[in-house]
Amino acid sequence: MLIRRKKGWELSEAAATPQAYYVDRRRLLAGMGIGGLILAAPAALQRIGAVPDAASRAALHPRAEIDDPSEKLYPAPRNVRYEVDRPITAEKYVTTYNNFYEFGSHKEIHHQAQELRVRPWEVRIDGLVEREMTIDIDRLLRRMPLEERVYRHRCVEAWSMTVPWTGFPMKAIVDFARPLAAARYVEMQTFFDPEAARGQRQAWYPWPYSEGLTIEEATNELAFLATGVYGKPLPKQNGAPLRLAVPWKYGFKSIKSIVRFRFEATRPRTFWERIQPAEYGFWANVNPHVPHRRWSQSTEQVLGTQTRIPTRLFNGYGEFVQHLYDRLAGERLFT
């Protein structure tokens, strides 16, 4: 007799998104309650309400499709251990509704992000490691075991999506770096190029963007470094050529366009901790019962749908990561 135990990350069929909503972005915007604001700003309506057709989508990331020498690595085989019981979000939403603070604070940064040059691209590994090194991204990719994983992604702004990332476990790069025993944290940094990323011209911000994980988090099986999405190399607006995907944390932890991994003995101060530590802390684990100052975290709007669904502790990945935090009482684990 087959006994099927429901995984912690699975959702019921009733929670699945109806296809009619799944493909209708205008309804999503109305459902999010910002339609009135959009109507008040005709220019914004034109920009935000437009659903890109096939031709304009192809124009969104021409360099990634033409110049990226890693293109032949995709698609990679899917690791079915990380399937989710929720429809994969349509590519047009994932590639046109982005947060990438280096290019601005709005959601239409996929236009500006095309200014970023992703080749050549080097990754620095330093700090408490056996041997510091700088490695070309394509050499690194040839050494890493690429696979596809479907993860839920939950933004602190209370929207979510389901994304088929391609990449490799972060543990693989930790093993590759060979950290010393004293290393307890991994700090990651993104690029600094104000010519390409206009947001970085605001010199008062503590660029480059940085994020951090404990070694235990970084080597957890869920921690993933994405290099592709939808069976293709990552578009620039999604963090090409290398980004983090930690699905049990809010999206701002999943740093994009990484150029550096630094292994440290003490906890690094992240970009957002330097700016607004009360709102965007180091741990930032998803918890529906701990609201953000501006957004309730109890429910989430799935991109491409009109309805909201309940948010789950650790974004539904508790069985993988809960044990990481059992001894951290007193820490602000959910901010």
Place this chain on the structure above:
Amino acid sequence: MSIIKPRVSNTRSGHGLLLQVTGTVGWALAAVALITLAYELNAYSESGAYRVIPLGELWFNVNVASLNLIQAVVQRYLHPFLWDPIIITVLQWPAWSLLGAPAAILVAIAPDRRR
């Protein structure tokens, strides 16, 4: 025939109160502008390199939450172009000049209490 103008006390009317507030705000802005300029000059005397403090940096140091929030509101609900490049350009100007100019105007139009 002489025309007798009604005597209006500026200090008792709403208009007068507004002018006094204008003067107070003007002097406050002037004080911040002077402090910023003094900070720049002090840093120059110590390091030998002159570095202007842009208005954005001053705003960031005084209240980063409001800077962050207003950027998001402007870019998401008004128009991205309004923030970048228009407002960003203004925020990159020297704080002392951006505060000093309105300060001078406000102080000039405020009533002189010595009269």
